[in-house]
Amino acid sequence: MMQMTISKKPRKPAMRNEFRRQTELHTMLLPGTVMMIVFNIIPLFGLIIAFTNFKATMGWEGIFTSQWNNFRNFRQVFSSSQFGPMIRNTLGINLLGQFISIPMAILFALLLNEIRSPRRKSFVQTAAYLPHFLSWAIFGGLIKNLLSADGAMNQLLMGMHVIGQPKEWMADADCFWTICIASGLIKDLGWSAIIYLAAISGVDPTLYEVVDIDGGNRYHKMRHVTLPAILPTVMVMIIFAVSGMLNNNFTQIYVLQNPLNMERSNVIDSYIYQIGMQQFQFGIATAAGLVKSVFALLLLVGANWTSKKLTNSGLF
């Protein structure tokens, strides 16, 4: 039998056989695939309304039957007085945010890895993860209270004689980016470090032994073994961060936004929400979303290309 098989002309196994062999795996994949189709593929048809005069009363059929409007929605997005500020705010908050949060998460993971006592390590880890599980509605409320005129921040700064009078931090547009980045960091530092911790746990222990033999200390292990070992993971995370450069945490921005900080808090996502969900200009909102997605795709490809050139690792 065996001989017969070998002597036959090799051919690709039939798809059906392949599927049968991997039934369990395909079953596990099914919910995710269905979710992708329902929430990511089918809604793509909705992009049509970025080019048409769609109105809600047309129903979903209107997506396909509404009139072509000669890129009017795109022209309105680009001619909006909010376009410049929202691009500036989106990029500003994200660039600065990622510039700070990625190294902080790596540093936190490295330091956490150096804690010898498992109990202390798990305590710090749990404490750092906890804020992630609070919704932004609650966490944002806490931040607003903390930074209000009679909040703890003012009490502290006045107690230390840093400021003479209480300040309404949330009303100061110039402070918004800092508040946004810092609150995001506090909330998600522990969570973002998980992926680096996982990468660190996969480092070959013999490499550390080599450093020991060479007389290196813990800093040398971190610098010359851990960091290079997790570099591919770091690059993947940077690629993700770059491709998501135009995505803000909408809920965070929405919760922290107010009329006095609007100048610095209006980002692409909040503009889309405002135009689409509050003012029902679905076409303009979809056009803004589409522009954002196209740029995000270009950023993703660009970041992947750069990563491959620099570190020889990339996503695709």
Next chain:
Amino acid sequence: MKKVTCWLLLLSLVTLLLPAFAVAEGTVTLEWFMDYAALPSKWNLEEPVFAGITQATGVQCNINMPAEDASTKLNLLMISRNLPDIISTSDGDLRSELIAAGLVWDLDELLQTYVPESHLFANFPADLKKNIIDRDGGWYCYPSHMNSEGYESIWGYCDEDTAEFYKATKYDNRNSIFLRKAYLDQLGIDVNTIRTEQDLMDVLQSFNDAGLTNTSGASVYTMMVNGDQTVWLTMDGIIRNTFGAMPLTDDGQYQSIFYTDEYRDGASFLNHCAQKGFLTETHLIMDEETLVSLANSGRVACYIGPFTTLGSGADLNDVWVSPGAITPDSGATPVLPYNAGMYTGWLNTMVSKDAKDPAACARFIDYMSSREGMLLHMYGVEGVDYTWDGPCLVRTEEGMGKIEDGVTGIWGFYAFQDAYFPRSVEHRSLDKMPPTMAYSLTDNVVVYDASPFDIPAGYVSENEDMAFIEIETNNYLEATLPKILLAPDDQTFNDQYDAFLAEMTRLGRKDYDAYLNVKVQEAAEKRGIELKPVN
């Protein structure tokens, strides 16, 4: 054994879930979407009001009232072609879109078909109906809080005093300057002595200097405006009128209100409050819940905005007093816009063409708008929540406590509240004047007919360029004016205000005004109104 356990589990689950789906026998359950109401999320048949409505109509409703962004939710329901049976919305654009798309019933046709003997054929004023038909092209909505002279003859007044009261207070104005009586008394200030802008500023200064505290010892805010809605509710609601602004140029053409000198004076008043420290950033970023909680716990000495924001209940009338209209330093005459045409409703109730039981919808609207229905959902149960004293009813203490409590349903069905019906059953007397009357009763206030400024719903949204300018400029206004109100000195205020106007013009607001002016002039001509600013 396993099977027995499974059956037992299933049985207990069914027993647990059954009450949640309990419906009264022989009733129809309708989906009812609404923007505003003081109703519980569940149609509670244990409450007499809900039980009474169901008994009379055979209808109970699944109440769908989004906590926020109701119009957004309704839009999404429209897109998915999943319209609720009954829709009560305050959004004029959505109303006109629903009508234009033929998605709702013409009430005439609905009632003729299913309740031909409906009282609405006799009890819905002809003048109001005509106005609604002029506006929408048909009688598609049952409006709440409508205003029509025709109602007077339908419901009448419960006694002479009440008739006298409503004639004297025709121009009730819920937006005003309100002062907490206890703090005025504490400082020995008589509200009637506050006549001018300077008087008010002096009172605010006194409040500020007194270091007031509430009964719990918490500090009191000298003044309060409508937080993050200040531009719309405080500035547009009261300040502009107090300072005499009308949306007209000197030659009677429509212009956005912020272009007028009087509006600027009003903004300058708030700016002076800010310069003196009475108004801070905290005031302008506050949400409504915080504002209401501060005001109701005695932590606000002066509130400028709509009285309805503070809540409801007769006790509020004892807590707050109003000096009425103050005379601005500029000498301008305070004005009061009044819709002398007809107010065609706040919430407009419509029936979806896809309603699963149009007959039930018709019965429901017919009953809720009837005398019997309004007595039940506005006043509760006779003998428990109110008693009769001759032709007028008197709420019991128990009934008073249930108003808008969100549980019993009493005074909570906003969509079916008739502004005129209470006149026929509730006694009113000029001896006890609510603070909301003070503004219109001030001697120097000039009432003007604002009906030409009611731009027909859909007029702006049908012109995409104008709709875009409206969005752009309103967003700019909302983000910029609060900052101008907090300018550190007069010079900065004036510079920022000039820059604000210049940017508004650059964004196309003058073109938008010219577009609206067409309809304003048309309406004025049709009604024979001469458009001329008072100041």
